[in-house]
Amino acid sequence: MDKQATIQRLIEAVSKKKVSVAPDESLFDSGLLDSFALPDLVAALEQEYSIRIPDSDLNPRKFDTIERIEAYLDSLS
Amino acid sequence: MAFLREFGMWLPSRVVTNAEIGEKVGTDNDWIRNVSGIEERRFAAADETVAVMATRAAEDCLSRSDVSPDQIGMVIVASGSSERRFPGPATTAAQALGCKNAVALDLPLASAGALFGLSLASRLAEKFGHILVIGSEKMSSVVLTEPMERGVAVLFGDGAGACLVSADKGLARIVDSWLGSDGSYAEDLRLEFDRPLAMNGRSVILQASRKIPSAIQYVLDQAGVLAQTVQVYLMHQANQNLIDRVAQAIGVSSERFYSNIRRYGNTSSASMLIAATEWSREVGFATGEPVVFAAFGAGFNWGALLVEGE
Numbered sequence: 001m002d003k004q005a006t007i008q009r010l011i012e013a014v015s016k017k018k019v020s021v022a023p024d025e026s027l028f029d030s031g032l033l034d035s036f037a038l039p040d041l042v043a044a045l046e047q048e049y050s051i052r053i054p055d056s057d058l059n060p061r062k063f064d065t066i067e068r069i070e071a072y073l074d075s076l077s
Numbered sequence: 078m079a080f081l082r083e084f085g086m087w088l089p090s091r092v093v094t095n096a097e098i099g100e101k102v103g104t105d106n107d108w109i110r111n112v113s114g115i116e117e118r119r120f121a122a123a124d125e126t127v128a129v130m131a132t133r134a135a136e137d138c139l140s141r142s143d144v145s146p147d148q149i150g151m152v153i154v155a156s157g158s159s160e161r162r163f164p165g166p167a168t169t170a171a172q173a174l175g176c177k178n179a180v181a182l183d184l185p186l187a188s189a190g191a192l193f194g195l196s197l198a199s200r201l202a203e204k205f206g207h208i209l210v211i212g213s214e215k216m217s218s219v220v221l222t223e224p225m226e227r228g229v230a231v232l233f234g235d236g237a238g239a240c241l242v243s244a245d246k247g248l249a250r251i252v253d254s255w256l257g258s259d260g261s262y263a264e265d266l267r268l269e270f271d272r273p274l275a276m277n278g279r280s281v282i283l284q285a286s287r288k289i290p291s292a293i294q295y296v297l298d299q300a301g302v303l304a305q306t307v308q309v310y311l312m313h314q315a316n317q318n319l320i321d322r323v324a325q326a327i328g329v330s331s332e333r334f335y336s337n338i339r340r341y342g343n344t345s346s347a348s349m350l351i352a353a354t355e356w357s358r359e360v361g362f363a364t365g366e367p368v369v370f371a372a373f374g375a376g377f378n379w380g381a382l383l384v385e386g387e
Contacts, residue, residue, distance in 0.1 A: 039283050039322060
């Protein structure tokens with residue numbers, strides 16, 4: 001499964017909604033993520049990829065779109 | 078060594094329902110309850126200032142203790158909603174209480190102020206003797222400032238909590254505390270004079286959901302205490318959804334976290350001591366049982382404090 005598909009699956013799991021946004025579309029503006037789903041998504045990403053995202057990287061903008069999340073994860077590797 | 082000797086609280090009599098505040102900002106009870114767990118809050122009257130509420134909470138605290146006002150060596154008042162730049166409410170409250178031998182110290186810290194006050198008092202009690210730590214907030218004066226914002230206006234309430242910290246004895250011994258600050262988030266939660274409160278809710282919740290559990294885990298690990306053995310967690314009542322996530326992060330049931338946010342909303346630096354007062358009167362400390370206090374607020378400032386029942 002490619003990374004965007006995995007991210008989409010995790011977003012659907014934490015938001016309990018079907019993801020129907022483009023990879024560059026805001027997850028917040030679309031209503032998929034809110035303030036409380038965001039920490040859940042971060043925790044899900046950490047578990048999925050066996051990583052620990054440092055608090056200093058926890059900027060909501062980094063997680064605003066599927067593309068940004070993918071870019072952030074790529075920057076870690 | 079320092080002890081939590083007694084607690085006290087004071088809340089305005091005026092109850093503001095979700096329907097009333099929701100009407101002002103175009104939302105309803107269901108939305109407010111879903112995003113916060115809040116059903117009502119208290120709003121103070123015009124003459125019920127931060128200092129007045131602080132005084133009443135401290136009077137409640139002292140009236141239940143065997144310590145008189147003239148035995149108090151220090152009065153600490155934490156508030157992020159003081160009515161003026163200076164002097165802060167601490168000297169006014171100390172004067173009104175009759176604490177004529179006390180040094181008065183203001184902590185202008187929103188939300189985490191009472192926790193910082195307790196931590197400071199635990200280190201100063203040997204020198205100053207009895208220390209009153211008070212959190213007092215008049216958040217209604219903040220949230221009712223135009224333009225009102227839905228995501229902010231519905232969250233906050235007014236009130237005050239107090240704790241008497243003593244060097245000789247008390248209900249619980251302070252074991253340890255840990256405090257953190259990170260100014261890189263200073264703009265994410267701020268209140269300028271005569272401006273509405275500005276909050277980047279996503280950043281606040283994201284950081285709080287990580288930093289509070291880390292602080293709690295640190296003080297527990299330092300003392301070799303398992304999270305599951307803590308009698309109760311007395312956390313800043315910011316939002317029920319945040320409380321639930323912190324509980325989940327440290328691996329305990331949400332029921333282990335005392336919550337009164339449904340009735341009072343977020344009373345910022347007053348909330349943790351109001352919660353502690355209610356819990357101590359409803360349940361109370363048990364000998365040898367650990368209890369954890371925790372808070373997170375503007376700055377960002379956050380931390381945790383571990384005590385053990387006497």
